[in-house]
Amino acid sequence: MEERRDPKPTAPADEPRKGPCSLARGIGAGVAILIGVHVLMTAIYLGPPNLAKLSLQEVVAAYMEPFFRQRWHLFSPMPAFDSVKLPVRCRSASGEWTPWADPLEDLYRQHYRFRVLGHGKLVQFYHSIGSDLRESVVAAQESCRQSRAEAEGGEMPVETDGESAAQCTGRDVVPLLVSEPSVELAQRYAVRACRANGGDSVVAAQVKLLDFLPKPFSKRHDESAVWGSVMEVPLPPIEVAPAESSTASLGERAAGLLLAEAAP
Amino acid sequence: MNANDRLLEGRPPTPVGAHLGLATERLRRGLDWFTEAERSPSTKRLFRNLFFAWLLLHTLLLLPFAREIFAPDSLVIREPFDASSLVHWVFRLSLAPGFEGFYTVFVVVQVGLLCAALTGVTSRLVTLLIYVATLNVNAMAPSLLDGGNNLSELLLLYLVLVDTSGHHRIARTDWDRLRIAVSNAGLVLMRLQVVIVYLTAGMLKLNGELWQRGMALYYILQADAFSHPWMNEIVTRWPWVGMIGTYTTLAFQWLFPTMVWFRRTRPWILTLGVMLHLGIAFGMGLLTFGLIMCLVYVLFLEERTTARVLAWLGAVPRLEVTVRGDARRLPGLVAALARLAPADSVRLTVTADPQAPRLLVGESPALRRPSEDEPVAQGDAVPASVSGEHRWCGAAALLRLTARCRWTWPFFPLHLSLALVWYLGLGGRLFDLAFPIVAAVEDAREHSPAAVR
Structure with missing residues (x-):
């Protein structure tokens, strides 16, 4: 049996209208839709490559990149756990090289001592010089291995226990890196440290990349080694132009250390 | 006739109709939430003050090293300036040829604006100017920027939308509704952004072998830039500390996006987050990152809590x-x-x-807060x-x-x-x-x- 449908009850004309009007709801809906679109764009931008991302890549990048850039790796998926150092040595006019010394040693000491000051940010600042250089070296090693494999007509060798790394060591790839901005930056860093150390008497500077990997967890109690492995990549020495100014306070910090090391 | 009408008439609604009616009603309420009144005004205001204080602290910490970090010849690879881009002329002006030498001006302007905002000179325009100044300062030292800086840039942009005056406004006209809706949308976007951070980081971590095996913290704390000799010693001597820390981090990042929305679970997840990020700030030495992550939790605090804090601060x-x-x-x-x-x-x-x-x-x-045990000086x-x-x-x-x-x-x-x-x-x-x-x-x-x- 079909129900009899009553007409909808309507509010009396003189009764004040309750709740917001349709325009207000329209505003609310508009704002909600904009938020939804923004979240959707963010999800596509941050998501793994899929059909949606591939087809909307350009639109999403154009929307997100200028102002909504999102980098949330935060030590994932593979956390950075190597310690990168950039020891520097300087050559004076007499032709003698000072011993290798790390200009940032004092900065690290201060960072460990004063956790609430800005030393942590400065460590981050200089650490990036080393880590950028390491990335360039690793990328050059990869390309070196690939080109060698192609030259031999074979496939890329499977990396086992550093076997393939031995074919393209850091030293091998240095000549390929001369024009890299990270190399230029590391060399400027060396020049500054030497400038502050020896002033105008310094004629050349050299920096090397030391990348320390920690001991594997299973060998953490092994006293025979401090580190799991160390990659050493010395960059070619660079001449220090006499006219170049020496104003870096980084060098000032390095000065005492380097002078002390250089003293007989 | 919808389910609500049927209910009004005393007739039971059909199951589909009931659910549809309920959904419609909730949608209406959701839309009205945006437009009816300014939501969590005290939370917005408290967050703004703490956030600006963090920005000021960040720049002040760098001031002793400003020459080293911001000068044109500093050891950093900067983004090339695109003279044809309006975005660059506004937000990367510090990189423009001829402007590089004036790095001090950008830093001073940012500090000045933040001081003004913290002393009461606040409006959306001031927030916008702070955003512009901050992006210009950040552009000069890209290698300094970490997740905390990225989050701060995004939150600053959303904060431009938000009315941070702390006033409880009720919408009376459509123009009010639009303004209030934009302000509330800013708050929602800030909250969602925090959730997105954890969701993304949590998902990425699950793909990492070291995170899966509970070894991540052991290895991270071996790196001298993200550690302290004591932390290194602790995870080497007591490996289970590193394992618990790794799995706790994973669990936290996975649970946060859900638990933070429920009143009962929120205090627990926020407390865990504060402990975790204080550990990052002091244990790993990422001070500013750890602090801003603790600070964003203010966005999730209840209005009465933030109102009480503001009253205490402003009494x-x-x-x-x-x-x-x-x-x-x-x-x-x-x-x-x-x-x-x-x-x-x-x-x-x-x-x-x-x-x-x-x-x-x-x-x-x-105007004084009542206090019974305060001495009264007689004169x-x-x-x-x-x-x-x-x-x-x-x-x-x-x-x-x-x-x-x-x-x-x-x-x-x-x-x-x-x-x-x-x-x-x-x-x-x-x-x-x-x-x-x-x-x-x-x-x-x-x-x-x-x-x-």
Whole structure:
């Protein structure tokens, strides 16, 4: 049996209208839709490559990149756990090289001592010089291995226990890196440290990349080694132009250390 | 006829109709949530203040190394300036040829704007200017930027949308509704952004082998840039600490996006987050990152909690100031200080009474938070215009008034020196020398120990 449908009850004309009007709801809906679109764009931008991302890549990048850039790796998926150092040595006019010394040693000491000051940010600042250089070296090693494999007509060798790394060591790839901005930056860093150390008497500077990997967890109690492995990549020495100014306070910090090391 | 109508008529709705009706009603309520009233105004205001304080701290920490970090010849690879891009002309102006040498100007402008905002000069325009200045400062040192800086840039942009005045506004017109909706949308976007951070980081971590095996913290704390010798020692000696830390981090990042939305679970997840990020700030040495992640939790606090915090922070008693007109230089100085104080927080009266002390400051009990155990300083011969539980005369009064002026806070060492001078008992003598009475006999009561507190 079909129900009899009553007409909808309507509010009396003189009764004040309750709740917001349709325009207000329209505003609310508009704002909600904009938020939804923004979240959707963010999800596509941050998501793994899929059909949606591939087809909307350009639109999403154009929307997100200028102002909504999102980098949330935060030590994932593979956390950075190597310690990168950039020891520097300087050559004076007499032709003698000072011993290798790390200009940032004092900065690290201060960072460990004063956790609430800005030393942590400065460590981050200089650490990036080393880590950028390491990335360039690793990328050059990869390309070196690939080109060698192609030259031999074979496939890329499977990396086992550093076997393939031995074919393209850091030293091998240095000549390929001369024009890299990270190399230029590391060399400027060396020049500054030497400038502050020896002033105008310094004629050349050299920096090397030391990348320390920690001991594997299973060998953490092994006293025979401090580190799991160390990659050493010395960059070619660079001449220090006499006219170049020496104003870096980084060098000032390095000065005492380097002078002390250089003293007989 | 929808399900609600059927319910009104006393007839049971069909299951589909009931659910549809419920969904429609919730959608309506959701849309009205945006437009009806300003949501969580105290939360917005408290977050703004703490966030600006963090931005200021971030830049102040870098100031001693500004030359090293921001100078044109600093050791950093900067983004090339695109002269054809308007975005670059506004947000990367510090990289423009000819502007690189003025890095100090950008830093000073950012610090100045933040100080102004923290002392009460706030509006969406000020927030926008802070955003522009911050992006210009950040562009000069890209290698310094971590997840905390990325989050701060995004939150600043969303904060431009938000009304942070702290007023409880109710929409009366459509224009009000639009403004309120935009402001509420800003709050929602900020909250969602925090959730997105954890969701993304949590998902990425699950793909990492070291995270899966509970070894991530052990390895991270071996890196000298993200560790401390003590932390290194702890995870090497007690490996289970590293394992628990790794899995706790994973669990936290996975649970946060859900648990933070429910009132019962929110305090637990926020407490865990604060502990985790304080560990990152001090254990790993990522101070600014750890602090901003703790700070964003304010966005999820309930309105009554943030209102209470704001009331506690802002409970400043009004100062009733009486100054003698015949004291040399003193009326002008006091009037200038009163102008620098926050609005309505100082009431100034100039008196010609020769019996009155040269300067007398009293706290108005009306604005004071009630406290039963506070001592009450009694003084005699107090002019009628000054009343209150606490009174100060002479140098002590001047010190009290100076401390009230927010604009003088950058001169904190001066405050400290004045306080020291007063503490050593030299204040009265110096005050006499600086502000002598022009042509009248000074009131002896000014130096009475009972009157000076």
